[in-house]
Amino acid sequence: MISKIASCIFFTLFISSICRADDGYRLWLKYDEIKDAVIKKQYTGQTRFIALSGSSKTLEAAAGELQIALKGMLGVNVPTVKKPVAGSSGIILEILPASNQRIGDEGYVISRQSGNIHIAGKTDAGILYGTFALLRQMQQNLPLTHISIESSPKIQLRMLNHWDNPEGTIERGYAGSSLWKWYDLPEGVDPRYRDYARANASIGINGTVVNNVNASARFLTAEYLHKVAALANVFRAYGIKTYLSVYFAAPKTLGGLKTSDPLDPQVQAWWNAKVKEIYSIIPDFGGLLVKANSEGEPGPQDYGRTHADGANMLAEALRPYKGVVIWRAFVYKADPNADRFKAAYEEFTPLDGKFEKNVIVQVKNGPIDFQPREPFSPLFGNMPKTPLGMEFQITQEYLGFATHLVYEAPIFKECLDSDTYANGKGSTVAKVVDGSLHQYPITAIAGVANTGSNRNWTGNPMAAANWYAFGRLAWDHTLSAQNIAKEWVKMTLTSEEQSSNRIVNLMLKSREIYVDYNTPLGLSRPWSGVHYAPEPWQNRSSRPDWTALYYHRADSAGIGFNRTITGSDALSQYRPEVRKQWENPETCPLPYLLWFHHVSWDKKLSNGKSLWQELCTRFYTGADSVKWMQNEWSAVKNNMDPEMHADVAARLEKQQREAIWWRDAWVLYLQSLSKQPLPAPFKQPEMTLEELKQSVNVYLMR
Ligand code: BDP
Helix, strand or coil: CCCHHHHHHHHHHHHHHHHCCCCCCCCCCCCCCCCCHHHHHHHHHHCCCEEECCCCHHHHHHHHHHHHHHHHHHCCCCCEECCCCCCCCCEEEEECCCCCCCCCCCCEEEEEECCEEEEEECCHHHHHHHHHHHHHHHHCCCCCCCCCEEECCCCCEEEEECCECCCCCECCCCCCCCCCCCCCCCCCCCCHHHHHHHHHHHCCCCEEECCCCCCCHHHHCHHHHHHHHHHHHHHHHHCCEEEEEECCCHHHHCCCCCCCCCCCHHHHHHHHHHHHHHHHHCCCCCEEEECCCCCCCCCHHHHCCCHHHHHHHHHHHHHHHCCEEEEECCCCCCCCCCCHHHHHHHHHHHHCCCCCCCEEEEEECCCCCCCCCCCCCCCCCCCCCCCEEEEEECCCCCCCCCCCCCCCHHHHHHHHCCECCECECCCEHHHHHCCCCCCCCCCEEEEECCCCCCCCCCCCHHHHHHHHHHHHHHHCCCCCHHHHHHHHHHHHCCCCHHHHHHHHHHHHHHHHHHHHHHCHHHCCCCCCCCCCCCCCCCCCCCCHHHCHHHHHCCCCCEECCCCCCCCCCHHHHCCHHHHHHHCCCCCCCHHHHHHHCCEECCCECCCCCEHHHHHHHHHHHHHHHHHHHHHHHHHCHHHCCHHHHHHHHHHHHHHHHHHHHHHHHHHHHHHHHHCCCCCCCCCCCCCCHHHHHHHHHHHHHC
16 A cells, blocks of 8 residues: 555664664654553554555555554554454544534544544545544553544644755754755655654644745746655645745846836736746645745835735735735834834734735734744734734744753743733634634644754754644644643653653743743843844844844843833733733733833832842842753653753753853843842852953854
8 A cells, every 4th residue: 555665765764763772853753662561462452453445645644654653662563454354453544524513624533433443534634633643642652442532723724934045054943954955856855854744744734834934036946846846745645735935026036027016917927927837836835925025025015015915916826726825924124213013013904904815914923023932912813804824933043042941832822822802801812813713714823943954853852842832732722831741751752750740840941941041021132143142232233123222221220121101102002901911010920021111120029029139030040940950851861762861961051051151141231230239149140241242252253
């Protein structure tokens, strides 16, 4: 059934991986032999065959996955058959009638009937997702005897966005170079692409944008479209559609036209022809992602047109093929007097209802830029007539790259669970994004990928949990950060209960610890540069809004950005109920305080400490907590793979040093403004501010 050659390569790669120490390549799809003899015996008796009546690449992928998994976990070769074997128990993959109301098109039902395990879906993709759901149960050694699971994704388009460039680099990528070997493609198809697709399918991701939003027009050439098609040919069987980011000025640069004005008939004709060409090469192409009039990228405003004009032109071209336009709302102008926080709302809310039906506006979770903590973007809840998609960042641009351990599910959840009050209490961001609040006809969620060519995919093995968590939440945003971490740890690191609990706890605390030493109390740091080293003093840049000062506004009086009515009034972009939570500095929750208020150093906070004392406390306890993380990690050493353990331990050691670096940079710099001593029991940093600045300069020089 399964193409022999493909399964052979697949299998060889897989087995050779199993035989070595754990290098992380298998991610959460390890399928190691089950140690518990009772469970193993039970599972073996319950999975003697895999019955599938139909045939398709996707069903073959599902059956193939089961075979590999069962071989790994149980040590048996399970045959695929056309009909259930009488008198024996096995797994039956089956299609449900389209009329079935209980589940969505990609949903699945797993049930036990007459001794067999049925995995049913309305589509082959649904069956594939059900297959991975069953394997997730088995990898956690959960009993199958009364298994009964029904699940459908809450969001339609669940995508990864790769910021990968044609020359193989990745913008904000920290795990090696691009997975896509553009030079070898389309003839050379790395078997790794299939493993990428398997990993994504296992968590329900059904779309991938393969190139950077700062897009090269090269991707629209026939040469590159054929390369992309070769990737799409691999992804298809796993239910994944392929998308491209486009360069808005391509009609000029590539097409030789005099303009890229979206209202120009020649430009429209150029895009129509280009889209037609794309679909002739990739028949199930998903659509186009666009970053326009943002950070120097061209766009419709270059011709006095609106974002809607630009998006609608592409939507027209894609409509005959049922393709979508995903238009990003990440826009802001280089105006030192404006508040970047307000820009996306100001530009996009007037356009609500003006977009074609196959356009989704993709909004970053926060109003600024993937900070360690941001309030939710005020666009959510304020565009009822325009489908808004969520954009999260999985890659750790502001979260310590592949060095710092930050489990991101709490970041994603914090945003999704925020209440916009758009239709009264309970109008969460999640309900905006899943379409239930405004009855959006299309729904989407994207994560900026953290994958790269490193053997373990994500650089830091712990960062794979973020890829995993993104996918699981994209499928079902009601899952908890804790349960997702539990699943991932059990499948990836250790099944030993105590160690697993310890790691989950460490993961759940990691984000708050990072925030404490990096950007406590609502500080942010999207200043220019590599976004790694501390530079709170940075006051010069090619753009005034790319300085540190622009964001933290620290001076001799205090620190923080006044976004109340006496300041930029960004708070007015939220509903009154939301505004009320944040507009009063006396009652504003501390995690958001400096997002909305300029607070004096001596100001007494709700916990009785002065702002200065509280800031210092956060910086110091945050940095100290990394030592706690190290200790926790040491404690699990004997219950997991030694190589992987050592890898993470080394990263934590560096994180510990760098947490102190961040702490000291902030403390020394802010002290030069607050002119206050450090509160007891904290000790003055060893370096002077000048020495610290020098260490950052050296870092940036490399
Ligand atoms: C910022 C990144 C930049 C991206 C931009 C974007 O620093 O590299 O191009 O976002 O999302 O976070 O377009």
